[in-house]
Amino acid sequence: MFSKETYIKRRASLCKEVEDGICIFLGNNLVGMNYADNEYPFRQDSTFLYFWGLDYPGLAAILDCDSGDEFIFGDELTIDDIVWTGDMPTLKENALRVGVTKTAPLKDFKAYIDKARQQNHTVRFLPPYRGEHNIRLLDLLDIKPSEQTARADKKFIRAVVNMRIHKTPEEIAAIEEAVDISTLMHLKAYRMARPGVHESEIAAAVLQEACCRPGTSLAFPTIATTAGHVLHNHGFVHTLKEGEIFLLDAGAENSLHYAGDLSSSMPVSERFSEQQELIYNIHLRSFEAAVKELRPGNPYRNAHLAAAETVVEGLKDLGLFKGNPRDIAESGAYAIVFPCGTGHMMGLDVHDMENLGEQFVGYADGEKKSTQFGFKSLRLSRKLEPGFVFTVEPGIYFIPQLIDLWKAEGKFKEFINYDKFESWKNFTGLRNELDYLITEDGARMLGTIKKPMTLEEVYNAKQS
Numbered sequence: 001m002f003s004k005e006t007y008i009k010r011r012a013s014l015c016k017e018v019e020d021g022i023c024i025f026l027g028n029n030l031v032g033m034n035y036a037d038n039e040y041p042f043r044q045d046s047t048f049l050y051f052w053g054l055d056y057p058g059l060a061a062i063l064d065c066d067s068g069d070e071f072i073f074g075d076e077l078t079i080d081d082i083v084w085t086g087d088m089p090t091l092k093e094n095a096l097r098v099g100v101t102k103t104a105p106l107k108d109f110k111a112y113i114d115k116a117r118q119q120n121h122t123v124r125f126l127p128p129y130r131g132e133h134n135i136r137l138l139d140l141l142d143i144k145p146s147e148q149t150a151r152a153d154k155k156f157i158r159a160v161v162n163m164r165i166h167k168t169p170e171e172i173a174a175i176e177e178a179v180d181i182s183t184l185m186h187l188k189a190y191r192m193a194r195p196g197v198h199e200s201e202i203a204a205a206v207l208q209e210a211c212c213r214p215g216t217s218l219a220f221p222t223i224a225t226t227a228g229h230v231l232h233n234h235g236f237v238h239t240l241k242e243g244e245i246f247l248l249d250a251g252a253e254n255s256l257h258y259a260g261d262l263s264s265s266m267p268v269s270e271r272f273s274e275q276q277e278l279i280y281n282i283h284l285r286s287f288e289a290a291v292k293e294l295r296p297g298n299p300y301r302n303a304h305l306a307a308a309e310t311v312v313e314g315l316k317d318l319g320l321f322k323g324n325p326r327d328i329a330e331s332g333a334y335a336i337v338f339p340c341g342t343g344h345m346m347g348l349d350v351h352d353m354e355n356l357g358e359q360f361v362g363y364a365d366g367e368k369k370s371t372q373f374g375f376k377s378l379r380l381s382r383k384l385e386p387g388f389v390f391t392v393e394p395g396i397y398f399i400p401q402l403i404d405l406w407k408a409e410g411k412f413k414e415f416i417n418y419d420k421f422e423s424w425k426n427f428t429g430l431r432n433e434l435d436y437l438i439t440e441d442g443a444r445m446l447g448t449i450k451k452p453m454t455l456e457e458v459y460n461a462k463q464s
Contacts, residue, residue, distance in 0.1 A: 001097065001256070002170055007053045008099040010163065014051065015065040017159035021122030022066065024113065024140070025052065026133050027059035041217070046348035047126060047160055047356075049257060053098040060109050060136075061100075066121055071102045073109040113140050124153035126160065129355040154360075161360050164353055165345065166387035172437060172446070174258040175347065175389055179435050179447035181216060181252035182260030185209045186451055189224070190461035193246040193266050199224050200236035206250050215255025219350045223249035228265065229397045229429035231340060244268040245276060245430055251350060259350040261391050262451055263433035266458055275427070277455060279396055282314030283430055284453065286394045290342055294384065294392075294436055294443035300362075301381040304342040307394035308334040315396075319420045333412035335374025336402060336421075343391040344379040346435060351379065352389075388438040389446070395431030398424050 014023065027048045030039040044055045052061050052072060059074040072095045077088055091103045104112075116123055123141065127149045128134050134145035143151055167175065185206045192202050203224040210218055225233040226240060228247035240246055246268050251261040265280065267273075272280055289310040293303035308329040312321050315337065321328055328334055345352035345361055353361045362380040363369055370376050380390055403425055407418040432453060435446040452461040 001053050001055070004053075004097055004099040006170070007051060010051050011063055011070060013163060014159055015063060015068075017162065018065055018124065018155055020065050021124045021153075021156075022113070022116050023063040023124045023153075023156055025061040025063070026125075026128070026136055027052075027054070027057065027061070028130065029057045029132050031130075031132070044257070046257065046353070047164070050160075050164055050348060052100070054094050055257070056094075058106065060106065062109075062112060064116075069102060070100050071104055071112065072100050073104050073106045073112075075106050110140055117141075122153075124156040126156060127152040127356060157356050157360050158365075161353055161356060164347060165361065166385065167347060167389050167437070168387075171258065171347065172389070174254055174256045175260065175435070176446050176448065178219065178252050178254040178258050178260035179262070180260075180449050181210060181213065181254065182219075182250065182262045183447055183449040183451045185250050185252060186248060186262055186264045187449075187461060187464075189246070189248045189250075189264065190266055190452060190458070191464060193240060193268055193462065195240055195242045195268055197240050198236070199226070199238050199240070199246075202246075202248070203236050206248065210250075210252040213254075217253050219251040219253040219259035219261060223247065223263075226268070227428060228431070229399045229427075231395075231397070231429075240268045242269050243273060245272070245428055247430060249431075249433070253350075257348055259346055259348070260447070261346055261350050261433060261435060263393055263395075263431045264451065265430035265432055266452075266462065270462065271459060272455070276430075278314075278318070279427065280430060280455065282311060283394065283396050283432065285314065286310040286396075287392060287432060287434075287453070290392050290394055291436070291443070294438065296386055296438055296440065296442075297383055299381060299383050300343065300390070301378065303392070304378055304381075305329050307342050308338055311338055311394065311396055320417055320424070321415055322417055323415045328412075328415045331412065331415065332372050332374050333415040336406055336412070336416060337396050337398065338394065339374050339377060339397065339399070339402065340393075340395065341378035341380065342394050343433075345388070345390050347389055354379075384438045384443075386438050386440050389435065391433050391435050393431055393433035395429060397429030397431075398427040399429070400425045 025048050028045045062071045074091045095103045137148050188205050188209045189202050203222050221234050226238045226244045227233050247265050249263040253259050286307040290303040290307040293306050309325045312325040312328045312334050315321050364382040403421050437444045452458045
């Protein structure tokens with residue numbers, strides 16, 4: 001938890017931005033896996049954490065920008081609770097830690113909202129992403145779950161995004177801690193990736209590396225696979241074999257719930273094959289091309305296009321593309337090997353604030369998100385500003401089903417040599433990812449521990 005002054009300042013800034021109305025905040029509750037008392041690990045809502053700082057279930061809060069009132073609603077522990085949890089601070093004590101003096105039982109939350117609505121106050125809420133929130137909003141505001149996201153308050157959303165998107169020095173320090181832990185997770189994988197090792201063994205070791213520090217956990221479900229052409233492969237089903245590429249996409253969340261997000265691609269053998277080295281180096285050049293575009297005022301879309309153009313240039317030299325690389329990138333034909341975006345915002349959420357809407361977070365007001373395959377997966381496009389924290393993660397993927405479909409449809413045949421692609425369909429895929437901060441005059445890679453990127457660094461990491 002940060003100082004109470006941090007949370008007081010954040011709430012005051014939010015009220016100044018939204019100007020009026022009542023902003024409601026729904027904390028998360030415990031959720032049973034297969035019955036009520038066998039719960040999934042608790043994770044507090046990130047926006048609730050940002051403004052109210054309290055990291056336990058059963059809470060809601062109101063920021064009344066008309067009266068200036070701040071309320072945290074929750075129930076005190078009963079003796080039935082205490083025998084399972086031990087003695088805990090009271091709601092009042094916890095609220096004072098974040099600068100809030102007014103608390104009330106959870107049952108009074110609806111009564112406060114009902115009175116506000118009767119007095120014609122504007123009641124503002126954020127898009128829900130949990131079933132429990134859908135039910136709560138139905139009860140509070142009589143809005144059907146199917147309508148709640150569309151009716152979420154746009155002014156409230158934009159105000160939260162405008163605040164959370166610019167990271168303060170204390171937030172950056174927390175993110176760097178998470179990035180360093182994430183790097184240690186990846187270094188563990190480099191040492192373990194050998195023929196005969198099962199994907200689940202590496203995933204377990206990565207989890208152990210993340211969780212051996214107090215309050216640390218995974219920022220998202222780990223991807224640990226030799227099937228790197230499957231972008232989000234969460235099943236650990238393969239035994240590593242000589243000559244394969246092992247891909248790890250994993251990150252830690254520190255005790256304040258700030259995230260790190262890194263990807264690594266490494267040989268299962270001591271070294272990549274000559275063909276694998278060719279693709280790895282094309283990818284590395286695309287990464288470097290994207291990083292060169294990171295500076296205040298430059299749209300992140302330019303970083304994405306620079307990465308895509310560099311991938312195309314390299315694969316054109318191998319005969320896979322034809323024509324002008326820039327034209328190929330801008331047309332969207334590049335997506336046959338690079339169907340995802342180059343990066344995304346990162347902070348309290350590994351895809352920061354994605355629950356509030358990608359359009360609000362990654363795109364400027366009035367900027368339309370593409371619906372075209374490839375470009376539609378670009379989560380971040382807007383002009384970069386000091387304080388932005390995000391990932392850079394270009395990739396090269398040979399996806400047999402995608403190649404076959406586009407070939408059958410004759411898509412972009414003026415740019416793509418489909419006959420050449422046939423011999424590459426079993427290559428799989430690779431990516432690497434690092435995290436960056438936009439500064440006043442450029443960009444800085446986050447983390448104090450070096451993650452391998454060049455071939456020499458990769459090979460040295462496997463020997464360490």
